Amino acid sequence: MSIVLDVQDIKTYFHTEYGLVKAADGISFQVNQGEIIGIVGESGCGKSVSILSVMQLIQTPGEIVDGKVMFDGQDLLRYTANGAEMRAIRGSKMTMIFQEPMTSLNPVLTICRQVTESLELHLDMDRQAARERSIELLKGVGVPDAERRVDDYPHQFSGGMRQRVMIAMALSCNPRIIFADEPTTAVDVTTQAQLLELMKDLVTRQNTSLVIVTHNLGVVARYAQRIYVMYAGRIIESGLSDDIFNHPRHPYTVGLLNSVPRLGERHGTRKLIPIYGLPPNLINMPPTCAFLARCTEKVEKCSKEPWPALRAVGDQHYISCYVDIKGK
Amino acid sequence: MADNLEPTPQPADAIGAAVAPPRRSEWRRFARVFFGRKLYLIGFIIVVIIILTAIFAPLIAPYDPLVTDLYATKQGPSSEHWLGTDQIGRDVLSRIIYGTQISLIIGFSAVFASAIVGMLLGLVAAHFGGWVFAVIMRIMDALMALPGIILVLLIAGLAGGGIGVVIFALGFGAIPGQCRMMCGLALSVKQNDYVLAGRAMGMSNWRIMLTQIFPNAFPPLMVGITMGIGGVVLGEAGLSFLGIGVMPPTPSWGGMVNDGQRYLLQNPLLSIAPGIAIMLLVFGFNMVGDGIRDAVDPKLRGVL
């Protein structure tokens, strides 16, 4: 299995009027060929910023201050954000599905135009060929009556259908990696499942890698092979899906799993334990662990030493914590 | 699939980071945004100076604005008359200083009158909806269809000049703008969850309107009122320029521009100086309005 994407120590800061926000503070992750990985965390933990940084879609006042994005043997961060090299990769080899299907499609352009523009740009198709290909793509993602609906506008589609269009657009140029930023958050539960199955089928068939960014543990549990857990701009635990879910080692991950109900669990067999407190404000963060204030496992060292780096606690299992919870 | 860490979908925010503002009083934040940009600060200073000038006009003005001196007509700038004198020897600077009073009185009264009437109509339209909304909005469309100055011209022309008529005419012309704004605001506030919550708790319609819609619509309204003053002052200047506004010999900037037009070669300042006064006032109020908008409307914050 070869590594498709190797993100090393990305730091993306936002210069806001309240001060410097370290939205992503040293994020590293790897994605293998054909693999589905999950990045989980509460909202505002910097998970979206991390993947937007990889694609260099960060807008002012945000700035990628440091890091490397190794893709196909090249460091993408050495290219200017909107230069020709970056544009050739974005939308063809590396694509993205956004969260809001309602606003992520241009309201004044037909679906056809929005799907064909990538095809024309990256695959040099002419109008007619691109149109036929988009109809095929729409059929592939399960848009009924695609020949006719291809000329409709986004507002004539339901939320789930729009997200199918987004998936079709993301797949159109046979990318090597797809980022899905909360792809199912804005659609209802039955549609969520359909969309996820669809994405899984499609990427498996094309041997494309998929990075799902979500706050929904159920999504990653079911689909991701490896999981990165983020908190306050950093990755605090990573490992194989099974390890994270069944043998979590970081107090935050443990707390997270204890606070949500699991499907198929009998009533009353396990008491849900919420994590008390709120995620920290990302401005003027202390050098110590950001989870300290909410942590139930803290030791004396935690409030004296800086936030520890990730350390291996098992095969492919890493945590950034002085405490190592085993067997819980 | 109920394993959500958070109850509501996260907004599609590009930053995505939870930027909870530090605990600072709302007023200090407002002041920081408002005074943070040079243009707004300049506008604010201009407005303060203009208001002080109007209040202390008798103390500041070197001459009586109405006293004529037929031995010193159409003079250029000099140490006695900084901006020269007009065709019947009145001091231009003093007339401009006193003109501030007229402009502000007319500006404030017309805008407040139109804001009160417009707001009530807007609230009523937004609140009742249906045919009430349709009727009020169509009437406002009709008023909007007449270019402000034309409508005002018609009213002022028919009713004769004078400060009262000018205030009425300009206020009348400004109603549809205020009404539409209030209606739009009330409609959008009405959709908010806290208003729905109020309704769910059994609050009466009028109570919801007064306790929930109005306070939330208030900041944008302040912007509208501040911006409105500039428009009304321009309108007054226009009417007085045409000779159907404030009646001579009361000093009015628009009238002064018109009077000076005939003596451009002798002393161009006669026309140009009062025009600059108009611009300063309108610019000041527009900038203050812009500043308030930026400072109270989080949506526009950060855009620049």
Add this chain to the structure above:
Amino acid sequence: MTAYIIRRVIIGIIVLLLVTMLVFLLVRLLPGDPLMVYMGQFSVGGSGTTRITPEEYQFLYHQYGLDRSLPVQYIDWLGKIFHGDLGKSVTVGQDIGELIAERMPRTAYIGLITFVIGAVGGTFVGIICALRRGSWMDNTLTTLANIGMTIPVFWLGILLMYLLSYKLGWLPTHGWTHPLDNFGKHISQIIMPVLAMAVGSIAGLARLVRSCMLEVMRADYVRTAWAKGLQERVIVVRHQIKNAMIPVVTALGGAIGMILGGSVFIETVFGIPGMGRLMTTAIFDYDYQIVQAGVLLFGAIIIFSNLIVDIAWGWLDPRIRLA
């Protein structure tokens, strides 16, 4: 789309009727003798421009139907207007319809040139500022636009006249020549009026276009477009401008009203015998039927341009067109 246009046309007609009602009521209900509206200024047995006896007054009052109820008078008046009978000017003694036919084309001509310059200039400046936001060019142009919005059109006219005519002697101070009679002279006479009126439109539109563009630039679908790897130029042209133009089109409708209003001043300053000048002189001559007709005409033009705006909206925005 057809249903949408029909609906807009019907609303336009209703608003136009409301405008006629408004003008009628304003003229009737504001202080002043309604007979004055028909006869011009006079005083009973006094020394006005027309002297009539009380008996004559009663006779005329009845003859003009002023003793009937307001709704009846309104319907009657509306009927006449509908047949193109706008009345006769008391001061010029000419049919008002003919008078307007002679004056309006000049106003429309200058207004149209101003509109085109204002729309193109304002859009251009606004887009440039939005694309280069924060640069010195954006700051300069935005500040200029902020100032431009505050300039009274008549004052700018006078300033231009002082500089370009009196000081530099490049252009004639005032007057109107038909373009076919003497094109060079015609051009030299319309430069200043057009310039004076266009500044306000350019400034106002530039500000609006800039803020609309900035808003659109932050839209999710623009981020999607960036994520596709499109070039900035393509994103601006294909994804941003059309969306940003939706609110701007409304403002373009408003600019027509502003220009018509401005014509009243500009024609006064530069002595152009158009509609604006006709109306201001009519006010001073108490020739109210001209004022009434002029206000109605301007109102109708604006309602018509609003209709065009609505149709343009439908064309730009499929959400409206297909609703």
